[in-house]
Amino acid sequence: MDTTLHSLYLGFSVALQPANAWYAFLGCLVGTLVGVLPGIGPLAGISILLPVTFGLNATQAIIMLAGIYYGSQYGGSTTSILMRIPGEASSVMTCVDGYAMAQRGRAGAALCIAAVGSWIGGTFGVLVLTMVAPPLATIAIKFGPPEYTALLVLGLIFLAYMSSTSLIRTLLMACLGLLLGMIGIDNMTGDFRYSFNLAELGDGIGIVPVAVGLFGLGEILSTPSVSAVKDVIAPRLRELLPTRQEWREAALPIGRGTALGFIIGIIPGSAHVISSFLSYALEKRVSRHPERFGKGAVAGVAGPETANNAASTGAFVPLLALGIPTSPITAVLIGALMIHGVQVGPTLVNEHPDVFWGFVASMYVGNVMLLALNLPLVGLFVTVLRIPYAYLYPMIIMFCIVGVYEVNNSIVDVWIMLIMGVLGYALRKFDFDPAPLVLGLVISPILEQSLRQSLIMSNGNYLIFVSRPIALGLLAVSATLLALAGLSFVLKQRDWRARLAAAEAGEAER
16 A cells, blocks of 8 residues: 555656646646547547557657547536437437536536546546455466467457447457558567558557547548537536535435446456446436436436446556457557557556556546546637637648648658548448557567467467466457357347338238
8 A cells, every 4th residue: 555655646746747737728728628529539539540640759748649538528518418319329318318417507517517427436436446446456467378369359359349330340350450560570579560661650549540540530531521519508507516406416326327337447448438328327217216317417418427437447457458459549649659669568557657557547637638628618618619610620631631742751651541541431330440450550579479479388289378377368358249249139139120020020911
């Protein structure tokens, strides 16, 4: 405990440095705007701003990008409550009761409860992260190449299993990302692979042009050009305080949302989205007045908004302790640290304590900043919502192109970004999730290296993965998930055939 407190003191000494505090504030502000603007989620926001971090050190970069991530969870509630438009996917459930409260003249109370609940959920998540991540990293440091290989395979399959699209489609996208990650110089032999004699591809396809293209440009291309802005309900500052009854109704949902969100956040997948849906369902189930949900129930705002912020913090536990990305957003954050020469994983705590503890401490600071930002600046965010997309999106596209070019001063990177933007648009049209592609691209070098090291250790014998207990256990979990997915597919097919036969029988009787 004393060691943790001493390390946290080191973290605050790093996070409270004026430059680092400024980038934490900047990340929180941009994250809030990203959450407010419909159609631009945290993944697109982080990807677009990734090139900006190249002039920063690793600590400043991760502090700012993480601020965008958890800041967007705050901002998404603003449009949900004031306009019934979810600024971010995790704020979908807030639209239901948040907008209903706004129509009853309680928009300010809904915003205040959402902000306070988000602060409690995020702060609790950081407290648990502070306690859990270091000992977990100590255990994980005993992992060898076979265990890492099995763990990365499990991460990919778990993400595919939790994905909203089909397992096969998600795995196809992940495999495409793994293949793209093999482009460039082979780390073990020095050979050029799949580079088409382009010297710029010697270091492989960069995470920046791929992420900016898929999630920045692709998101803009797939968003309708017609502005989605409706009439905006603009509450006054004096209307922000909820009544005592509203605070009492929000207290237990905030507590349940905090615990539920953090636990779900550790699980691979879109945890911040899943947690908000589960929290809403839980609150409706345990409520004494479920008929109020959909008509302005305070618990329908407090629970989901708290859960999605706790989940976004919980996602950093496997990221910082194990070096395993549990979502596309954390995969991009890993890519950002790797670009700055920081290897994420169990050794991060010991090799880069300033980065690890500075990042953890910055989240305490960032949550306080977000609480201070989200209440007084509601009027400013409402004004931003009125900017027509015809002016806003061309500016973002220009920023994407200039930012990607500035990374390596390479026109090849710009072409990669444009190709990935078109690919991202096409994937969305054909109902493919592009997120696993980025995850595969990020972990491809780590997975390939650990796999080849494992085979070198065993002289090419693949039985090394089943002869070591931890690796065997992780692979068994992966096989179980695949079996469950296969069983679910078979049952759905059987149900579909039964319904089709019943429909045909009904037609025959007529």
